[in-house]
Amino acid sequence: xxxxxxxxxxxxxxxxxxxxxxxxxxxxxxxxxxxxxxxxxxxxxxxxxxxxxxxxxxxxxxxxxxxxxxxxxxxxxxxxxxxxxxxxxxxxxxxxxxxxxxxxxxxxxxxxxxxxxxxxxx
Amino acid sequence: xxxxxxxxxxxxxxxxxxxxxxxxxxxxxxxxxxxxxxxxxxxxxxxxxxxxxxxxxxxxxxxxxxxxxxxxxxxxxxxxxxxxxxxxxxxxxxxxxxxxxxxxxxxxxxxxxxxxxxxxxxxxxxxxxxxxxxxxxxxxxxxxxxxxxxxxxxxxxxxxxxxxxxxxxxxxxxxxxxxxxxxxxxxxxxxxxxxxxxxxxxxxxxxxxxxxxxxxxxxxxxxxxxxxxxxxxxxxxxxxxxxxxxxxxxxxxxxxxxxxxxxxxxxxxxxxxxxxxxxxxxxxxxxxxxxxxxxxxxxxxxxxxxxxxxxxxxxxxxxxxxxxxxxxxxxxxxxxxxxxxxxxxxxxxxxxxxxxxxxxxxxxxxxxxxxxxxxxxxxxxxxxxxxxxxxxxxxxxxxxxxxxxxxxxxxxxxxxxxxxxxxxxxxxxxxxxxxxxxxxxxxxxxxxxxxxxxxxxxxxxxxxxxxxxxxxxxxxxxxxxxxxxxxxxxxxxxxxxxxxxxxxxxxxxxxxxxxxxxxxxxxxxxxxxxxxxxxxxxxxxxxxxxxxxxxxxxxxxxxxxxxxxxxxxxxxxxxxxxxxxxxxxxxxxxxxxxxxxxxxxxxxxxxxxxxxxxxxxxxxxxxxxxxxx
Numbered sequence: 001x002x003x004x005x006x007x008x009x010x011x012x013x014x015x016x017x018x019x020x021x022x023x024x025x026x027x028x029x030x031x032x033x034x035x036x037x038x039x040x041x042x043x044x045x046x047x048x049x050x051x052x053x054x055x056x057x058x059x060x061x062x063x064x065x066x067x068x069x070x071x072x073x074x075x076x077x078x079x080x081x082x083x084x085x086x087x088x089x090x091x092x093x094x095x096x097x098x099x100x101x102x103x104x105x106x107x108x109x110x111x112x113x114x115x116x117x118x119x120x121x122x
Numbered sequence: 123x124x125x126x127x128x129x130x131x132x133x134x135x136x137x138x139x140x141x142x143x144x145x146x147x148x149x150x151x152x153x154x155x156x157x158x159x160x161x162x163x164x165x166x167x168x169x170x171x172x173x174x175x176x177x178x179x180x181x182x183x184x185x186x187x188x189x190x191x192x193x194x195x196x197x198x199x200x201x202x203x204x205x206x207x208x209x210x211x212x213x214x215x216x217x218x219x220x221x222x223x224x225x226x227x228x229x230x231x232x233x234x235x236x237x238x239x240x241x242x243x244x245x246x247x248x249x250x251x252x253x254x255x256x257x258x259x260x261x262x263x264x265x266x267x268x269x270x271x272x273x274x275x276x277x278x279x280x281x282x283x284x285x286x287x288x289x290x291x292x293x294x295x296x297x298x299x300x301x302x303x304x305x306x307x308x309x310x311x312x313x314x315x316x317x318x319x320x321x322x323x324x325x326x327x328x329x330x331x332x333x334x335x336x337x338x339x340x341x342x343x344x345x346x347x348x349x350x351x352x353x354x355x356x357x358x359x360x361x362x363x364x365x366x367x368x369x370x371x372x373x374x375x376x377x378x379x380x381x382x383x384x385x386x387x388x389x390x391x392x393x394x395x396x397x398x399x400x401x402x403x404x405x406x407x408x409x410x411x412x413x414x415x416x417x418x419x420x421x422x423x424x425x426x427x428x429x430x431x432x433x434x435x436x437x438x439x440x441x442x443x444x445x446x447x448x449x450x451x452x453x454x455x456x457x458x459x460x461x462x463x464x465x466x467x468x469x470x471x472x473x474x475x476x477x478x479x480x481x482x483x484x485x486x487x488x489x490x491x492x493x494x495x496x497x498x499x500x501x502x503x504x505x506x507x508x509x510x511x512x513x514x515x516x517x518x519x520x521x522x523x524x525x526x527x528x529x530x531x532x533x534x535x536x537x538x539x540x541x542x543x544x545x546x547x548x549x550x551x552x553x554x555x556x557x558x559x560x561x562x563x564x565x566x567x568x569x570x571x572x573x574x575x576x577x578x579x580x581x582x583x584x585x586x587x588x589x590x591x592x593x594x595x596x597x598x599x600x601x602x603x604x605x606x607x608x609x610x611x612x613x614x615x616x617x618x619x620x621x622x623x624x625x626x627x628x629x630x631x632x633x634x635x636x637x638x639x640x641x642x643x644x645x646x647x648x649x650x651x652x653x654x655x656x657x658x659x660x661x662x663x664x665x666x667x668x669x670x671x672x673x674x675x676x677x678x679x680x681x682x683x684x685x686x687x688x689x690x691x692x693x694x695x696x697x698x699x700x701x702x703x704x705x706x707x708x709x710x711x712x713x714x715x716x717x718x719x720x721x722x723x724x725x726x727x728x729x730x731x732x733x734x735x736x737x738x739x740x741x742x743x744x745x746x747x748x749x750x751x
Contacts, residue, residue, distance in 0.1 A: 083395065109414065
């Protein structure tokens, strides 16, 4: 069982992913935007974070940057959620230290598989 | 009085002492051969006719008789030994000039000649001045016309000197930037541009300096207000007789509005696709949750219906992606992440993806992919290109075979996708690569695509500098041919090794052996470059100055020994150690020609490695680079 922080501003998507992850045996902490994600990261100490790139205010890439700049959070595995056409941002994300990414619309099965892989490697 | 034009050999009647006689005088222009006054000019001597009527040779004889004139005297006006005029006299009795009459006449004639010349010079000067005034006026008018034209142009017209500083700017410059031309003249063009665009202009300028005929680029010009305007720069070089660049002339076209429209379109598309995808992701995900029974068990019929819904979301997602691609292709803004790649590898990946799909559709899937020349391309886009073609072939084939093949052509790689499907009529072939084109009655079962696959395939093929073509016969099948330009040997050779890493040139006409050696060389930590014949070997040796050459002897001319001879004769390649790899040649002869070492085929790789390392050590004793391992 892993504790996973999910930052996604679209409520339906967030609930859907949370449901699947919970069904797959993980614990999920939801953040509605980047700001909340940053606040929850310190408090909840998750094992992995899933960040949507396109969020109002602090976006996913900025959250990722701050994670990698924080000595306490630096080792946290991160998976980015992105829309097709943002591959450039994704590469920037990998450059900033994302462990993996999935392109919307994504398969939940695939997301679960990628989470397991990243956690195993970590 | 006649004036004489010696060049034209004509006389012109200029004046009459008695104007009343002049009116009916029969001729006003006389050729040298037409007699009368012309005799005096032609012979440069006086001529007298005592009885004009009896003589009968003068053209004006009838006129003389009418006025009761009988005698004629013509004397040339000589200046600097040339006749400038002729004075003609007509009288009612013979002149019978006496000596003193002649002397007096001579004085008068000399003065007259001088006066005549002065009059002529004055006339010429007058007409020259008039001509000059006319030309000046025309020039002024033309200049005013051009100035008015240039000043009223919306486009900026500019000239620059060889160093790239402005030497002329028209009034449109002020309208565009807020700077007066005088403020910008004799400043560098580069300073007027946005810093990010300067390298591109510098590059374009270099192209002009090195013989480029014309250049255009898009750049941002800085304005006085601190903003930017997007401009399209068109420039042509000016050169001196030696072909050196002396400057450039060109136009700046304000494209700010178009640019911002483009940006808005891009943003709009990105937003729309994001807005479409987000609910799509929610639909797809929730269907998946139910289908996977995350939310409890479902009946087989529910599963069947939800599967259709699930597949439809996939199609919708694919359509959004394709629309984004097509809009980029149409705007000419396909951005390729180019890298040298092994096309065979790309095709094998496509085959692996579609083999199962073809077999599920009850089709045989054949794949024949030989070794291919490397190409430069965007791996993902190429997979998409060939994937679209293969998917199409599967879609439109009821039974039979879909075949993915490739071949190395001259300077290019050729890929064909062949099917035994429904085929395409000649009329449909013409519209095949246009948007949303689908032939009527050709859709097979439920296998539908977005109708954009071939547009994208064509767009990506062309973005790679390649082509796409189709051959088809209705009822028999179709064949799509894609060509992609191969990476030329020059570009291949230009791939640099790591700094300090020795470069080894491997020369062998047999690709398999060459590749084997290149693999060894890479394994030992060197940068390997291959050459397939003697000519290429010599060229690469000169250009790359490798640290060592491994040379095969038995090649089509120029063979290895000839290559060795030429390498050793050329001062730029003389000092490169050459290891000859040979079958049955005389090693002594090879060494005498200057080879560092001679190996006998088949040579064991460890032996080759020892020799290579020895040679590199010998060549550069101070550097440990070649001896690692």
